Structure formats: structure tokens, C-alpha cells
Amino acid sequence: MAVQTISESVYVGLCLKIGTPQHVAIRRDVIDILELLEHKVNSTAYHVTMVSGSQREGFRFKDSDYDFMVWLNDYRVLWDFSQSALYNTHSHALILCDTSESPPGFTLLWLPLEEASRRVLSSCVRINGALYISSAMYRHNTCTIVQPDSTVHGPCSSGRLEGGFEYDNAHCFVSDFWPPSASSWTDRCHSWPPPQVVDDIVRSGCHFVAIGHKLGNHADNEWRMSFSQAEQKLVYAMNHTQFLTYGLLKLFVKEFNRGKIEEEKLLCSYHMKTAVFWAIQQSTIDHWCPQNLLAGFWVCYKLLLKWVYEGACPNFFIPENNMFLNKVHGVAQRNLFTHLNGLYEKGITFLLQTPSISSYIMDVLCNPRLSVCTDEHTLISEVQLDRELFNEIYIRDAVPQNINVPKCIKYLIVVEQLIRSPLRQFQVPMLQKRTATVIQTSAFALHEMYTNTSGDNKQMYIADKKSCYMLKLAAKFGYVSDLLYIAMYFYKTFRHREALSVIEMTKVKLAQPGLMYRTPVDPERYSEAVGGRSWSYKMRHAVAYNIKLKNDICYINELTPEQQSCSLNHRDGLRIPPYILLHMLEFLCCRHVDPVRAQAALDDLQVLVHHDQGVFVHVTLTDISWEILGICQQMTGNRQAALYSYRQSLRQYPLNKINTATRHRIQDLH
Structure with missing residues (x-):
């Protein structure tokens, strides 16, 4: 050849x-x-977070770390005092670079006004009478205080995310200006990268990560200039x-x-x-x-x-x-x-x-x-392309932190602005799913807000109507499996027959031969069902994913101990296979209106948990699946079966970190 x-x-x-x-x-x-x-x-948030590293560049190696850069939003690093005129010192604390005694690519960070937050001041040292931010102390403080379950790895705090993936968080500072010591780089860019990329890189400035040069005069206090953002733009080019x-x-x-x-x-x-x-x-x-x-x-x-x-x-x-x-x-x-x-x-x-x-x-x-x-x-076929897109959307679609109705409105306003702006083709379905997720979470937050306050019946009635409308709206442009959020809400508000109606509809949709879930979808059936349609249409009619339950919102009372255990172990929420949740909800609803059907739902749940070979229940989600089976068995009075299920749950990969709740349930049975 x-x-x-x-x-x-x-x-x-x-x-x-x-x-x-x-x-x-x-x-x-x-x-x-x-x-x-x-x-x-979150333009006014305390922290700003940026995805960096190989994940941001477009690689998806199985053992790739998840790299993040995190910096304080109200701090800016300057190269000389003249740049301070561009900032309001009431809203920004200014830091000045001192490269006089540092090797190329490194600098000391000087606090000229000696005014800063407690975290920054606790990381400062005196050098020649002036106050400097020590990289070693800042790295220690962010690692041990901000992320107590992490360890120091170079300039980063490292740990494990849900699913066992490793992460590196680089807590850093940002400058809106390009370093003078890198000015020669722009002069070299004759053939590559293109001029517009060069301009974009220079406008974006640089970062400073908390690690010094081992051979420098101030190894524990110096900061390394990071061009991570510039490198990402170069890889894109x-x-x-x-x-x-x-x-x-x-x-x-x-x-x-x-x-x-x-x-x-x-x-x-x-x-x-x-x-x-x-x-x-x-x-x-x-x-x-x-x-x-x-x-x-x-x-x-x-x-x-x-x-x-x-x-x-x-x-x-x-x-x-x-x-x-x-x-x-x-x-x-x-x-x-x-x-x-x-x-x-x-x-x-x-x-x-x-x-x-x-x-x-x-x-x-x-x-x-x-x-x-x-x-x-x-x-790459249409089916393969769709699977890549929907997998990526699912992985990235985390439930926003501290979500409430005002923040939901802010999300929707920004989404509306973005939709009117030029977007790349794969960005629209991601925005669509994130909007559905925000609305779903806000619907439950709205319900809890009025349930936990002494509002009158009229206010609660109006809030309930809004929550129902929001969940039905989200289901119109979310996944097929998102219908289960409506069923959960109806169960939570004691409308068991309405919940069962939604469950029946969801059963039919999840049973479609062309449905894209975990197993390799039948390309012919999938193409026959949604081939050539928009990604928006495919998402609503032919795609299902695991259900995410945020820890600080109660979706199902029976799962409260599991959410609390998950939260104690620094996980943001439970992940439940849709088929498991569907059978659980059917069992819970039918207990009140149809005991025979309740037993049938429990039997279906038991068969699925005991005999599924990773088709409908991924191996990483067997912990919550056995747990849910045990909860339902315990509710019927079958203590021995429940005890067996809880013990099986403890033997599984602890993705959801529900071990504490499981042990408490076992103790209660004894």
C-alpha cells in the first residue's frame, strides 16, 4: 500500500x-x-467558571480529566497603573503584576491598596513591606476550604465528579490585557492563526494560575501566566x-x-x-x-x-x-x-x-x-450524529444551582436574546434542552415556595396552575422521558389518576422501537420514525435519558433520604433510569387506587432490576435501582425482600452516593 x-x-x-x-x-x-x-x-456572580483542557478542545478520551478554570469575578490583574482608569474601584479590586524578579512566564501579584476579601487576604504575604498574594497559600485555601474533598495537583485542586471522572479546578485570577512579555507572539503570526483569531486572543487577555517556578526566587509566591483560553482558540483554528x-x-x-x-x-x-x-x-x-x-x-x-x-x-x-x-x-x-x-x-x-x-x-x-x-x-450516519449530539447535551445539561422563579425568568430572557443572535447549528438543541430543564426545576421550586410558606389557598392555587403549565410546556421541547416530571408533580400533589394517565402515555412513547436511549437504536426504525426531521422534533419524539433530581428540591417524598445522603457526599443530585422511575411512580400511585395494578408494577420493577443486562439500567445506576426496589418492597411489608435489595444496593458502584440512606433503611428494618 x-x-x-x-x-x-x-x-x-x-x-x-x-x-x-x-x-x-x-x-x-x-x-x-x-x-x-x-x-x-450569572454576570454578577462571585465566581466565573470556564471549561478548559481537552474536553473544551473537542476530545472525548475515556480517561480524560475535566478541567475547569475558576476566578473571582470582582478582581482584575493589571500590567501597569494606567490600566486602572478603565475600572470602577468600588466594584473591582485591582492587582498589579510585578515581574521584576520572576523568570519569563511568571509574576508576583501585588495588592497595592491592601483591600481584598478574606480569602485573598488570608493568602497574602509581605515582601519588602508590600502585600503580595502567595500562590501556595491561595492554592491551599481554595483546595482545603472551597473544595474540602479535593487534593492539590500542580496548580489545581483535583477530585472526582459523578460517574468517576476526575476533575482539575484551577483557581486563578484574570487579566483583561495581553501580557507585554508575550507581545512578540503577535508579531510572529503572519501565516497562522488568522488575523481575526489573533485579535480575539489578544482582546481576551490571560489568566494566572497558582504555581511558581521551582527555580525562581519566589517559588511559593509566584504565579504562572496561563494561556489556556488562547490555546483553546488556537485549537479551534x-x-x-x-x-x-x-x-x-x-x-x-x-x-x-x-x-x-x-x-x-x-x-x-x-x-x-x-x-x-x-x-x-x-x-x-x-x-x-x-x-x-x-x-x-x-x-x-x-x-x-x-x-x-x-x-x-x-x-x-x-x-x-x-x-x-x-x-x-x-x-x-x-x-x-x-x-x-x-x-x-x-x-x-x-x-x-x-x-x-x-x-x-x-x-x-x-x-x-x-x-x-x-x-x-x-x-458518520444520521443516527450516529444524533446520538453524539444528544449524549453531549445530556452530559452537559446540569440543573442550574440555586434556581428559583426570578432566576428562571432571567434564564428565559437570556435564551430569547441568544436565539435571536447568530447561533451555530448544534447550539440550538442544547439551548432547547437547557430551557426545558430550567423550567422543570423552577416548577417544583415554585410549588415548594408556596408549600413551605403560609400563603393563602388562592396563592397556592395560582402557583399550582403555573407549575403545571411550566411542566407541560417543558415537555413540549424536552426529551420523551421528561414527561415523568409531570407524573412526579401530579403524584406529589396527590393527583394519582392524572399521574397514571401521564405514566401510560410515557409507557407508550418509551416502548417505541425507534427510541434512542442507551442501547444501540435500530437505524431503520429510527430513520423511519424521525429521519430527516429537525433535532428539536427528534428530541421530543424519539430520545430518552436518565432523570436528574436536584438535591435541594423534593420531587418524591419517598426519596428524600437518598437525596440527603447524595447531598452529604457532595453530589448535586440523583440519577435514575426512566424505566425504573416509571415503575416506581406507577406503584406509588396505584397503591391508593388499584392494589392489583400496584403489585403488577412492583413485579415489573423487580424483573427489570434483577434481570436487566445494562439495556434499560446502566451498570452505574444499579445502586439507585436496587434502592427504589427495596423502598417499594418495604412499603408492601415484604421486609426480607427489601433487606436483600438494600444490601444489593450497597454492593453496586456508588454513583449516586446513597450509601448513608441505604444503611439507615437497613437499620430501620432491623
Whole structure:
């Protein structure tokens, strides 16, 4: 097979492994519109949060961390005093950079007015009589006080999210101005990135993360300049071949570091990203296209080899900042070069000897139909594209914090503004689902507001009418499974027959052969049902996902202990499979009007929990599924069956963190 054909085959393999342009566009569009929405709604919030790292760039590797940058909204970092004229000092605390004694890419942060919040002041030290924010103290305070269940990892506080995913939160400060020490970068941008991207990057300024240079004079007090936002814009500016080259380098370094202890991992993903940036800007390859993907990888690899040989990896924005200075030197440097050079001498074929990379490359090389197909539009079907979009929407659609009716109104106003503005194609369905989620949550919050106060009957009647209207409205543009929020509300307000009517309707919709839930949907049935329709229509008629119950809102009284346990363990809410919730609600409602049907619903629930093979109940949600079965069994007086179910719940993966509630239920039975 010709070299060119092999390169094209690698391109196809990477599209299938990392994503086609449509996959990547979906991932970026969804995060971008959500972040824009949240920033507009919470423009006066104490903190600002930004998704960063590989998730933001468009990668979805199974073991990827979730990276976030968090900064105080009312603080701004300046490079000189003249910039202070642009701020109202009553609403912003100003910090001044002092780079006089710091290595390139690092700075001290000076508080000239010595006025700040308690958290910032508690992180300050005196240097030559002036007050500076210590990076080490700030990192410790944000890690141990703000996030007590996290640990320090570099400049970040690290921990685990729901589903077992690891996160890195970088608590930082922001500057609206581009660093003077990075001014040479703009002069280099003749061929790449485009001028509009350069302007956007410079206008966006930079951040400062809480870690100093190990060889600097003030290692515990310095802050590192972070160009994470600029890097995200540069990755967005790549064409898909460049993006896949970057992805291939990430896969390479992950494999290269496999089995090494942390101290031995001298190369990291950030070095790979830097190599790609330099290779693209230096125009080493005339045309980055599928036929040249391996050539592009080889250029980046040789650049990396050169840096290791010289012991100098220049930061893309501030080349004087040698990112190898701390680690890559002496014996470690020589050993690293020997290893990399040994791979270099094997030629590009060494990639085929790398297990995690060769597996999917060989799949394509052995499949002639895929090998010649570099048109990414033919690599992904309508069903696959829809699944990627709806999965991404589900993952990102968290219930907003501290939601209430006024905040709901604010969300709706911002959504209306955004819908009238130019939006990318995948952003509309994300806005649609987030709006449904906000309305659903607000409907229950409104009900609780009047239930927990001494309002008169007329006020409660009006609030109830509004809540019902909001839930029915949300169901018109949410998932099929969102009908269960209406059923929960009717059960909560003792309208059991109305709840059962909604449950019956939901049963019919969830039983559709073309429904997209967890299992691979039948492409023909799905296409027959909704093929060619808008994503809005598909979402409402052919898509179901797990139900999310926010901890600070009571949806079903019987699940209150589980929500409390979930909250105590720093989870934001319960995740319940729709089929489990449907049978539970049917059982609860029928107990009051039809005992025979109640027993049938319990039997259906028991069969589902005992015998489902991950089709309707994902393995990570078996904890809550066994718990719900136990609750229903206990309500019928079947103590032995309930005890067995609760014990089974404790043996499952603790996604929902309901162990405390389960143990209390077991104690109550004894």
C-alpha cells in the first residue's frame, strides 16, 4: 500500500477514534453555548467558571480529566497603573503584576491598596513591606476550604465528579490585557492563526494560575501566566487534519508514559500541543490534509526530539519560558533522548507497534471500504450524529444551582436574546434542552415556595396552575422521558389518576422501537420514525435519558433520604433510569387506587432490576435501582425482600452516593 494511502487510512482511523469534524463541532458548540448562557445569567456572580483542557478542545478520551478554570469575578490583574482608569474601584479590586524578579512566564501579584476579601487576604504575604498574594497559600485555601474533598495537583485542586471522572479546578485570577512579555507572539503570526483569531486572543487577555517556578526566587509566591483560553482558540483554528495530528500526539505520549511513575513522566500532553502550534505556525508542511497526516506527525515528533536534545522546550507565547527547565536535564534528559531517538530510527512504522494506536489503524488498513474513504461525511450516519449530539447535551445539561422563579425568568430572557443572535447549528438543541430543564426545576421550586410558606389557598392555587403549565410546556421541547416530571408533580400533589394517565402515555412513547436511549437504536426504525426531521422534533419524539433530581428540591417524598445522603457526599443530585422511575411512580400511585395494578408494577420493577443486562439500567445506576426496589418492597411489608435489595444496593458502584440512606433503611428494618 502506498504511503499516501496509509496516511489516509490513519486519518480515517483517527476520525473513528477521536471524532469526525461533525463530532468535534458538536462537542465545542454545546460547551460554548452553555458557557455563554451561564456567564450572561450569572454576570454578577462571585465566581466565573470556564471549561478548559481537552474536553473544551473537542476530545472525548475515556480517561480524560475535566478541567475547569475558576476566578473571582470582582478582581482584575493589571500590567501597569494606567490600566486602572478603565475600572470602577468600588466594584473591582485591582492587582498589579510585578515581574521584576520572576523568570519569563511568571509574576508576583501585588495588592497595592491592601483591600481584598478574606480569602485573598488570608493568602497574602509581605515582601519588602508590600502585600503580595502567595500562590501556595491561595492554592491551599481554595483546595482545603472551597473544595474540602479535593487534593492539590500542580496548580489545581483535583477530585472526582459523578460517574468517576476526575476533575482539575484551577483557581486563578484574570487579566483583561495581553501580557507585554508575550507581545512578540503577535508579531510572529503572519501565516497562522488568522488575523481575526489573533485579535480575539489578544482582546481576551490571560489568566494566572497558582504555581511558581521551582527555580525562581519566589517559588511559593509566584504565579504562572496561563494561556489556556488562547490555546483553546488556537485549537479551534486548526483544520481537522491538524486537530487529529494533535490527537495522535496525545495518544502517543499517553502510551509513552504508560507504566511510569509520576516523576518519570517527563513529557506531557502540553508539550505535544506546543509542538503542533510551532509546526503549524512555521509552515513546515504546505498543506495539512489527510494525505499528509503522518508527515505532520513526523514533523512534530522531530521538533520534540530536537527540544529534548537541546533541553529546551519554548513556550508558544513566551519562547523565553523553557518548559523543560525543571525536569528535562542531566541523566533523565539523556535517557529520554535515547528512548525517543530509538523510536525515530524505526521510522513512522513505530506507531503500528503501539498497541492503543495500532488497533484502530489496522482495522482501517484491513477494511478497503474505509481505507479509501477520507470524506468524513460518509464516516458518520444520521443516527450516529444524533446520538453524539444528544449524549453531549445530556452530559452537559446540569440543573442550574440555586434556581428559583426570578432566576428562571432571567434564564428565559437570556435564551430569547441568544436565539435571536447568530447561533451555530448544534447550539440550538442544547439551548432547547437547557430551557426545558430550567423550567422543570423552577416548577417544583415554585410549588415548594408556596408549600413551605403560609400563603393563602388562592396563592397556592395560582402557583399550582403555573407549575403545571411550566411542566407541560417543558415537555413540549424536552426529551420523551421528561414527561415523568409531570407524573412526579401530579403524584406529589396527590393527583394519582392524572399521574397514571401521564405514566401510560410515557409507557407508550418509551416502548417505541425507534427510541434512542442507551442501547444501540435500530437505524431503520429510527430513520423511519424521525429521519430527516429537525433535532428539536427528534428530541421530543424519539430520545430518552436518565432523570436528574436536584438535591435541594423534593420531587418524591419517598426519596428524600437518598437525596440527603447524595447531598452529604457532595453530589448535586440523583440519577435514575426512566424505566425504573416509571415503575416506581406507577406503584406509588396505584397503591391508593388499584392494589392489583400496584403489585403488577412492583413485579415489573423487580424483573427489570434483577434481570436487566445494562439495556434499560446502566451498570452505574444499579445502586439507585436496587434502592427504589427495596423502598417499594418495604412499603408492601415484604421486609426480607427489601433487606436483600438494600444490601444489593450497597454492593453496586456508588454513583449516586446513597450509601448513608441505604444503611439507615437497613437499620430501620432491623
